[in-house]
Amino acid sequence: MSASATESETSEQPVPVSDSQTFHRAFKDLRDGLRQRELWLSLGWQDIKQRYRRSVIGPFWITIATGVQAAAMGLLYSALLNIPLKEFLPYVTVGLIVWNLISASILEGSEVFISNEGLIKQLPSALSVHVYRLVWRQVLFFAHNFAIYIVLLFAFSIWQNMSWTALAAIPAFVLIVANTLWVSIVFGIFSTRYRDIAPILGSLTLLLFVLTPIMWTTQALKDQGGQAAERVKLAELNPLYHYLEIIRAPLIGTDQQAYHWYIVIALTVVGWAVALLALRKYRARVPYWV
Template identity: 65%
Template sequence: MQDQSHPDTTSATLPDERARGEIVNDSQTFRRAVGDLRQGLHQRELWLSLGWQDIKQRYRRSTLGPLWITIATGVMAVALGFLYSILFQIPLADFLPHVTVGLIMWGFISGCIKEGSEVFIANEGLIRQLPSALSVHVYRLVWRQFLFLLHNLVIWVVLMIVFPRPLGWELLLSALGLAVLMINGVWVSMLFGILATRFRDIAPLLDSMVQLLFYMTPIVWTTQTLYEQGGQIADRARIAELNPLYHYLEIVRAPMLGQPVAAYHWWIVLGCTAVGLLLAFLALRKFRSRVPYWV
């Protein structure tokens, strides 16, 4: 007869895995990874405020303040637009908006990649002292880059006034494409941020790769120009479509310029987004608890 004064409570108080003698690391579970992302969203007042303070801090004691963001992008767009429109013999009214929107979106993409690789290293003090989710720092970075993008969109508005073109309901696709870009900014910053915190050579490597990808992405040139030349040049233009960043640009840029977007651009972007989210989620699950020791 079992002693009722000392009941066997092992199976009632411990998980089945521990009852079988297995050791479960709770910090490396999907539940904790999801909890980190959710906690970061719940702390949105924190990262919204910090992201805005980043911009104010950068342009403190400046007369024009954040307008320098718009001026710098506008000057570069006009200079490159005039130069390459002459070299490629493309009408300025068609080429300048193409270059401008491309530079605006490229600024967001490159910012998420380059700054994302150092997002945890740059926030070492906060990570060690502030009990918050790691995703807070990622959301803060993407929010800051989004504010930069909003400043630069003023240039696009001016161009649409100077070079008017019909814009229909397709413009809503650019808003959807921008939302997809922000989601990708989260996984890019999370994945590269974790990897670059552990392996410090990744950050300068990514910086060099971004510079190379700028010239390989149709920003200051167009695939249409290459296709019109035919022959081997047209074949090389198809190689440009192997660059996924081209498709990310196209789903936002084409609607903003009143141009149709081929469906395959969206399929490629959605596929890359799904793969990237999976990789970032696995990295967060595996190494989330180690980042504070790596910074």
């Protein structure tokens, strides 16, 4: 065989292309992370045990801290807004419990890869393992705080106002957890590359806490009429308001509008599209950025 023929055959062979920046690898990372659930379930539980090591009541300090904060806010703002405490305290408490889950996904999610630098560089695991670990830990915190709601459910007779629509809180919680996943992925990747994003998110989250109806209600603004009622429209521009409403309304037995669900579902789809794009393009670079 001549040298020219050999060179021709070699040139005709397809050049192997790396699939490190493909959607296949992005989905594979998410699937591999789910398969390693024993790892992130154990790590998430160890995070809580480590934080409250040698404490007498352990992670129930989370419940006490949240309960005290909710009680203080409920007592103060019910007087300021002239809303009966029986109505306002459950409203504030559920809002605060859900807010803690959402804000943690933003704040801790922005540092999820930075804080796991050692594991990322030394442990051969999917990148999504660290995201699952973070979300699992926050779900455990949510479960501890949910005990406060159970107490209020009977102490304030909330159950009397509830119907079968209260079951809507279950898919609402699933939707919120799905959103905490993509939020942690997106902010985690970009905050690893650009370290200024994390402190910016810290300030933004504090601002959103004030602008989100947790310590105040949109109904109180509507009752004031005039310009105050017009500000309700501004509140609805805040996406976190809709996340709160899909789970808070069924839990406290109040009416709920369907458009809250439409907005949250749309944001979930868009958010996961951005997360998959980020995983596709930057997943392989995260170990170098940390």
